[in-house]
Amino acid sequence: MPHSHSSDDSFARSAARPLALFGGAAVLALVLLMFLLDFLAGLASAGGAGTATGVDVERQEITVYLREEPPQLNSMLATDAVSGMVLGHVMEGLLRYDENSQIVPGLAERWEINGTRAVFHLRENARWSNGEPITAADFEYAWKTALDPATASQYAFIFYAIKNAEAANTGSLPVSEVGVRALDARTLEVELEQPVAYFDKLVAFVTYLPVSAAFHRQMGERYGADADTMLYSGPFMLTSWVHGASLRMERNPHYWDQDRVRLNAINAAYITSDSNTLLNLYKDGRIVQVDLSAEMLEGAMQQRWHLDRFMDGSVFFIDFNHRPERVTRNLNLRQAMQLAQNSNELVDRVIKLPGYLPAKSLFPVWLQGVERPLREEYPAPEAPYDVALAREYLERARQELGLTQFPPLVLLADTSPVATISSQYYQEVFKRNLGLDIIIDAQTFQQRLAKMDAGDFDIVLSGWGPDYNDPLTFADLYASWNLNNRGRFASERVDALVRQAQSSTDNAARMAAFGEIQQILFDEVALIGNYERGRVYATDPRVKGILRRVFGAEVDYTNAYIEVAP
Amino acid sequence: MWQYTLKRILQGIITVWFIATATFLAMHNVPGDPLSGGRAISPEIRANLEARYGLDKPLGEQYLQYLGNLLRGDFGISFTQQNRQVNDIIREHFPVSATLGILAVLFAALGGVLWGALTALYRNRLPDTVIMFLVILGISVPSFVFAALGQLALVNVNALLGVSLLPVAGWGGVGHMILPAQVLGMGTMAYLTRLMRSSMLEIMHSDYIRTARAKGLPPARIFTRHQLRNAILPVITVLGPAIAAITTGGFVVELVFAIPGLGRYFVQAVQQLDYTVIMGTTVFYGAFLVGMVIVVDLLYGWIDPRVRLQ
Numbered sequence: 001m002p003h004s005h006s007s008d009d010s011f012a013r014s015a016a017r018p019l020a021l022f023g024g025a026a027v028l029a030l031v032l033l034m035f036l037l038d039f040l041a042g043l044a045s046a047g048g049a050g051t052a053t054g055v056d057v058e059r060q061e062i063t064v065y066l067r068e069e070p071p072q073l074n075s076m077l078a079t080d081a082v083s084g085m086v087l088g089h090v091m092e093g094l095l096r097y098d099e100n101s102q103i104v105p106g107l108a109e110r111w112e113i114n115g116t117r118a119v120f121h122l123r124e125n126a127r128w129s130n131g132e133p134i135t136a137a138d139f140e141y142a143w144k145t146a147l148d149p150a151t152a153s154q155y156a157f158i159f160y161a162i163k164n165a166e167a168a169n170t171g172s173l174p175v176s177e178v179g180v181r182a183l184d185a186r187t188l189e190v191e192l193e194q195p196v197a198y199f200d201k202l203v204a205f206v207t208y209l210p211v212s213a214a215f216h217r218q219m220g221e222r223y224g225a226d227a228d229t230m231l232y233s234g235p236f237m238l239t240s241w242v243h244g245a246s247l248r249m250e251r252n253p254h255y256w257d258q259d260r261v262r263l264n265a266i267n268a269a270y271i272t273s274d275s276n277t278l279l280n281l282y283k284d285g286r287i288v289q290v291d292l293s294a295e296m297l298e299g300a301m302q303q304r305w306h307l308d309r310f311m312d313g314s315v316f317f318i319d320f321n322h323r324p325e326r327v328t329r330n331l332n333l334r335q336a337m338q339l340a341q342n343s344n345e346l347v348d349r350v351i352k353l354p355g356y357l358p359a360k361s362l363f364p365v366w367l368q369g370v371e372r373p374l375r376e377e378y379p380a381p382e383a384p385y386d387v388a389l390a391r392e393y394l395e396r397a398r399q400e401l402g403l404t405q406f407p408p409l410v411l412l413a414d415t416s417p418v419a420t421i422s423s424q425y426y427q428e429v430f431k432r433n434l435g436l437d438i439i440i441d442a443q444t445f446q447q448r449l450a451k452m453d454a455g456d457f458d459i460v461l462s463g464w465g466p467d468y469n470d471p472l473t474f475a476d477l478y479a480s481w482n483l484n485n486r487g488r489f490a491s492e493r494v495d496a497l498v499r500q501a502q503s504s505t506d507n508a509a510r511m512a513a514f515g516e517i518q519q520i521l522f523d524e525v526a527l528i529g530n531y532e533r534g535r536v537y538a539t540d541p542r543v544k545g546i547l548r549r550v551f552g553a554e555v556d557y558t559n560a561y562i563e564v565a566p
Numbered sequence: 567m568w569q570y571t572l573k574r575i576l577q578g579i580i581t582v583w584f585i586a587t588a589t590f591l592a593m594h595n596v597p598g599d600p601l602s603g604g605r606a607i608s609p610e611i612r613a614n615l616e617a618r619y620g621l622d623k624p625l626g627e628q629y630l631q632y633l634g635n636l637l638r639g640d641f642g643i644s645f646t647q648q649n650r651q652v653n654d655i656i657r658e659h660f661p662v663s664a665t666l667g668i669l670a671v672l673f674a675a676l677g678g679v680l681w682g683a684l685t686a687l688y689r690n691r692l693p694d695t696v697i698m699f700l701v702i703l704g705i706s707v708p709s710f711v712f713a714a715l716g717q718l719a720l721v722n723v724n725a726l727l728g729v730s731l732l733p734v735a736g737w738g739g740v741g742h743m744i745l746p747a748q749v750l751g752m753g754t755m756a757y758l759t760r761l762m763r764s765s766m767l768e769i770m771h772s773d774y775i776r777t778a779r780a781k782g783l784p785p786a787r788i789f790t791r792h793q794l795r796n797a798i799l800p801v802i803t804v805l806g807p808a809i810a811a812i813t814t815g816g817f818v819v820e821l822v823f824a825i826p827g828l829g830r831y832f833v834q835a836v837q838q839l840d841y842t843v844i845m846g847t848t849v850f851y852g853a854f855l856v857g858m859v860i861v862v863d864l865l866y867g868w869i870d871p872r873v874r875l876q
Contacts, residue, residue: 450598
C-alpha cells in the first residue's frame with residue numbers, strides 16, 4: 001500500500017466537510033420526514049390521547065392502561081377480564097356488585113325472588129346513552145340472543161338456572177320457550193328451573209347485561225366492534241376506540257345515578273402487558289395506577305409510593321388425570337405427591353410475588369360463609385410436609401399398580417413466568433422427595449386446555465377464577481358432568497352435594513355442603529393447592545376511590561375522584 | 567429486462583403460495599383450536615361454532631376454500647375479535663408498523679453511511695475504535711434490551727428536567743416515534759456501519775481512486791463523487807431485506823412502547839391460535855418480504871448494469 005499516513009490525514013480533513021454536510025442533511029431530512037408523518041398520521045386517525053398526563057385536574061380526567069385490547073365489547077359474547085373491566089364502566093345491568101362485593105340495585109330499583117319466580121322492576125329513568133328508555137324487552141332480547149345456539153356464546157351456561165335455557169341453548173327447544181318475559185316496559189319476569197339461592201348474583205354477571213334490540217339488529221355483525229356501534233347503559237360511555245391504541249370513556253349524561261360519577265372521563269391511553277413499560281409510565285406521571293412485580297417492590301418502598309394489595313379471586317392448583325390408563329388415578333400416588341410438596345414453600349421461596357397466598361383448598365379465603373368467611377367456618381384440612389410418609393404412600397401405590405418403577409409423569413403447564421417456575425418447583429420436589437421423573441410440557445393457554453380435554457397429561461397446573469360471588473362457582477368444578485372437570489374426577493357424593501347446593505335455598509345447609517366437598521376433595525386428593533393470586537399496586541395519591549375487586553370490573557374507576565391538596 | 571422482471575414475480579408468487587400452504591398445515595397440526603376458551607363449551611355449541619367458521623369441513627376442503635378466498639384478497643373474520651375483518655386489522659395496523667419501520671430504516675441507513683464513512687476515514691484511529699466497539703454492541707444486543715434501557719433513560723431524563731421531553735410510550739404524535747424508531751433501527755444501523763466501512767476501505771485502494779488522485783482532483787470531490795457513491799451500492803442491496811425485516815420484526819418494540827402495530831396482532835394471534843389472523847398476517851408479511859426482495863433486485867439491476875447482463 002503506497003499511501004503514507006500524512007496523505008491519509010489530509011484526505012480525512014478535507015473529506016470531513018462533505019461528511020458533516022451529509023450528516024446535517026441527514027438529520028434535517030429525518031426531522032422533516034417525521035413532521036410529514038405526524039401530519040399524515042393526524043389525517044389518518046383521530047389520534048390517541050397518548051400525551052395527556054395521568055391526572056388532569058382541570059378537566060377532571062384520569063389516564064389509565066389496559067393489559068390487552070378487548071377483543072370486542074358485545075356483552076353477549078364477552079369472556080375475558082379486560083372486556084369485563086371496560087363493560088363494567090360503560091354498561092350496567094339489573095343488579096351490580098358494590099365495593100364490598102354485595103349485590104345492590106342497578107337498573108332495577110327493586111326485585112323479588114320467590115322460589116322459582118323472579119321479578120325485576122326497572123327504574124323509570126333508566127336510559128340508553130342515546131336517551132331512549134331501557135326496557136324489560138332489552139333484557140329479554142339480550143338473554144335470549146345469548147342463549148340462541150346460532151350466537152354460540154361461550155358463557156351461555158350462566159343462564160342455565162333459567163327454565164328451558166339449557167334446552168334452548170343446545171337446540172332441543174326454541175329460544176322463545178326460555179323462561180324470561182317482559183311483562184311490560186318496566187317489569188321483567190324470570191322463571192327458574194328450580195329455586196336458586198344465588199340468582200341475584202348471577203344477574204350481576206356481564207352476559208346478563210341488556211342490549212337494545214333495534215340497535216343490535218341495525219348494527220348486525222358490527223355490534224360491539226367500535227365505539228359507535230354500541231349503546232351504553234352505564235355511568236360512562238365509549239366515545240373513541242382506536243384499535244390497539246386507546247379507548248376513551250366519557251361520562252354518560254343519560255345514566256340514572258349521576259351523583260355516583262365524579263370524573264368527566266377515563267382515558268385508557270396505553271394498551272400493553274409489559275410491566276416495565278407500565279412502571280415507567282407511572283413514574284412519568286402518565287397513568288394513575290400500576291401493578292408491581294417482586295423486583296419493583298423495593299424501589300417503590302424507597303419512593304414511599306402509596307401501595308395496596310388485593311386478591312384477584314383466582315385459585316391455582318395441581319389437577320390430576322383420573323382417566324383409567326393413567327397412574328395418577330391411584331389414590332396412594334396422589335397422596336404421596338400431596339405430602340411431598342409444600343405450597344408455603346412454593347409461594348414464599350419460589351414465586352416470591354407480593355400479594356400471593358399459599359392455596360390450601362379449592363375454596364379461596366375470601367369466600368363468604370353463613371356469617372363469617374367460609375374458610376373460617378369450615379377450615380381447610382391440611383396435609384403435613386412429610387417426606388417419609390410420602391414415600392410409604394408411594395411404595396403402596398407402586399405395589400397396587402404392580403410396577404417395578406414409575407414411568408415419567410407429564411406435567412402440563414402454561415408458558416407464563418409463574419407457571420414456569422411453579423412447574424420447575426414441582427419437578428424438583430417430586431424428584432428429590434419421591435424419585436419421580438417429571439416431564440414438563442409447557443403450552444400456551446389454549447393448547448394447554450386442548451391437551452387437558454384430550455387427556456394428554458398426568459398432572460397439570462390449572463387454575464380457576466370465580467364467575468359469581470358464591471362458593472358454588474368453585475364447588476361445581478369437580479362435578480362429574482362439568483365440562484371444565486378435564487381430569488375427569490368423579491365422586492357420587494360430590495355430585496350429590498353440588499346438586500344440593502344448586503337447588504337448596506337454606507344458606508347454612510349449602511355452606512355445610514361446601515364444607516363437606518372441601519373435605520372429600522382433600523381426602524381424595526382431587527387437587528393440590530398452589531396459590532391464590534394477589535396483586536400489589538401503586539396509586540397516584542391525588543386519585544381516590546379506585547376499587548380493585550373480584551366481581552364486576554377488575555379495576556373500577558366509576559367511583560373515583562381527584563382530590564387536590566389544599 | 568422485462569423477462570427478468572416477469573421471472574422474478576412468478577418466483578415470488580410461488581414462494582407466497584408455499585408460505586401459505588406451510589402455515590396452513592402447521593397451524594392445523596398444533597394441538598387445540600381458536601374455539602377453546604377458559605370455560606368449556608358443550609358439544610352442541612362447539613358444533614355451531616365450527617359450522618360458523620367452516621371448521622367442520624375436511625381439511626382439504628378448508629384449504630381449497632382458503633386458497634379461493636386468498637385469491638379474492640379476503641382473509642376472513644378474526645376468531646378472537648369476532649366482529650373484525652382480518653383485512654381491516656391489516657389495513658389499520660400495518661401503516662403503523664410501516665411508519666415506524668421506514669423511520670427506523672432511514673435512521674439506520676443515514677446513520678450507517680455516516681458512521682461507516684467516518685470509520686473508514688479514521689481507520690485504525692480513535693474514532694474508528696470507539697465506533698466499531700459501539701457497532702459490535704449494537705449488533706449483539708437485542709432490541710428489547712435497547713427498548714427497555716432507552717425507555718428507562720427517558721423516564722430519568724424527564725424526571726430530571728421536570729418536563730416531558732418525549733413521551734415514554736403510546737402512539738399518536740411525532741414524539742412517540744422518535745425513541746422506538748431509533749431502538750428498532752439500532753441493530754441495522756450497526757450492521758450497515760460495518761458494511762459501509764469495509765466497502766469504503768475496499769474502494770479507497772481501487773485503481774480509479776488512484777487515477778482520480780493522480781489527476782489532481784480535490785479530495786472532497788474524490789470522496790463524494792467516486793468513493794461514497796460506489797461504496798453505497800452494497801448498502802442499498804441489504805436495504806430491501808432490512809426494510810422488510812424491520813417492518814415485520816418490530817413486535818417486541820411495539821409491545822414495549824405500547825404501539826398499535828401489526829406485529830402485536832401477529833404474536834397475539836399465534837398465542838390465541840386465531841387461525842384467520844395468523845394466516846392473514848403471515849401471508850401478508852410473506853408477500854411483503856418477497857415483494858421487497860424483488861424490488862431491490864430490480865433496483866439493483868437498474869443501478870448496476872452488470873447485474874442485468876448475468
